[in-house]
Amino acid sequence: MNAKLLAIIKREYLQQVRTKAFWIATFLIPGLGLALIFIQVALTRTLVAKGRIGVVDLSGRLYEPLVAEYKARPTDDEAEKPKKADEAKAAKVDEKSVTEKMSESRNTKITTKLDLFKVDATPDTLPTVRKKLNEDVQKERIKAYIVLTPKTLETGAAEWRAQSVKAEVVMREQIANYLSRAATKERLKDKGVDPAVYEAARVRVDLEAHEAKEIESGESGKNVGMNLAISATFFFLIYISIFIYGAYIMRGVLEEKNNRIVEVIVSSVRPTTLMLGKILGIGLVGLTQYAVWAGLALAIALPSVAAVAGMSEGLPHIPAATIGAFVLFFLLGYFLYASLYAALSAPFNTEQEAQQFVIIPGMMLMLTTTTWFFAFNQPNGTLATVLSFFPFTAPLMMFMRVSVQTPPLWQIGLSVAILLVTIWAVAWFAGRVYRVGILMYGKKPTLPEIFRWAFQTD
């Protein structure tokens, strides 16, 4: 390799890696990520449905069953017991009812502490009662009240009144659940069926996902959550990296320009060499960061360490194809956006000026995050397919598709080819604009001017 290019790469790399900020960010990002996961877990464990709830039962048949359903709910302690009981009579009970119990026990993560009380009313007194209850809600003497009518038993329609229609969604859902069960049982009674049959007959079907292959790949639906997590983590890693390192490039270009050092450098090396060196140097900084993270992950995964940390299973298994695709599409995405950032920074004097133009490729990148979940759900759907061929979203979308459900090989090839051609074109454009832009001071150029630079003679 060209010795001058090497000198530029070395300078860029060492300048970044030697800073404290780099190492702080390197350790802070995974730290923050873990913290977010812990907070998420902690929060789901502390979902709360607590408070006094008034029940206006105009049907006269639902209050007692509702309270009964509430009292019969599996609590934290009880949730364990039926499971054990099920295990004891495992031979008799089929698997699915175990699944059902488990899924119910999952609900117990919600701490439910309701104080249901009956409010006497008739259709005639209802307006007065309402007035009183509304006041109670507003003064926070009660959390909410519900109004049940004979219609509730017919169509399931009922009313929930609280301070806000948006808040306390969890509690509303919980009560709706109890009410559904209570109303169903009442309706069964009307048809002359013993409500106990309902409990015995109720079945929750669990569709366990498997891949349609002769050989069991081990990929079953139980891994879906983990797959989603891995795919999403890598996806956002690429996304964030492109933004972070793009900003590094932008700052680097503007620093050289504002320091007025750039003219000294381009009297020794070609502007394109300077630009390429900058992109490669900062790309290596990114890879260093990943290497550190991979090292940390491996250290945690080491059995001895894992044992100390009390993790019996270690880290999840990440498919090699996912890692390969990650590296490939990170590099492609990085080169594409890094060249764009270089081109769109060179003509300007300040970060603010440059930001206005850099936001354009930034928006295209953001497009992928807004469509990410739809595409994940249907990795071979039209949206995902189109976005994985559009060069500015392809690095993220194609990676996501590969990590979820390997698309036809020709599609991967086409996506990579489109990316390579685009990178070549953008790099050419960037080189031309960069060369003119770095020596332009003063007035902020317009977009047409910048395009003219790319096509003018030297």
Place this chain on the structure above:
Amino acid sequence: MTAAISLKGVVKRFGKFAAVDHLDLEIPHGTTFGLLGPNGAGKTTTIRMIMNITKPDSGEIRVLGEKMNDKLQERIGYLPEERGLYRKMKVVDQLLFFAAIKGVDKDTAMKRLSPWIDSMDLRPWLLKKTEELSKGMQQKVQFLGTLVHDPEVLILDEPFAGLDPINVILVKDFLAEFKRQGKTVIFSTHVLEQAERMCGSIALLFRGKKILDGTLKDIKHAYLGRVPLPPPVEPEPELEKIFIKAVQESGLEAPSAEELK
């Protein structure tokens, strides 16, 4: 002998504005050449084209007998008018970086720079970040960066602009040393008086066109009798001599050479 630098019919336009308009220049080897003219005359554009930073729209430029190329850049030292340093970089790393992009390895660069670093009192600052240096010190670093590859031709764009007085003397001494070594120095300035004292040859540019060029001697001879001469200077005593005399007359012991320094 071929010229160190030659320009033939060089034109450079920015839009409709001709920054350099059909410029011919011959700069012989070993001369100290002044590219003169007011601001906006086209000096910087000309220098940038010589350095291959921008390209002429038409015309031909040859440096040391060749068209400018990557290898040739390593034989030329260039100090732009707008010059700067990486603020966060250590002084020594900065100098070695300048060397590296001129294709000079670390050992050669340090060997070459060492005497200059000492004569400029830069050694205590080598491991400091550039931003910790005074402006004058930074100017020294910039200048050393121009010399680190021992160039045959030195091109300086407004080298004295913004320089502190000590560094003006320093740079002048360097230029004199270059001249003694038979190297070619080209510098641009809008301060004509400076050029008059330092240059053997000059070219005068105005609005992108060359008004006149040649050796200073020839030009002065050609214009003898056509421009008014400066009034004859009345000889008057120097201030230092007056100081010594005044001390003596006050009855004190004459100042020593050390005190006068």
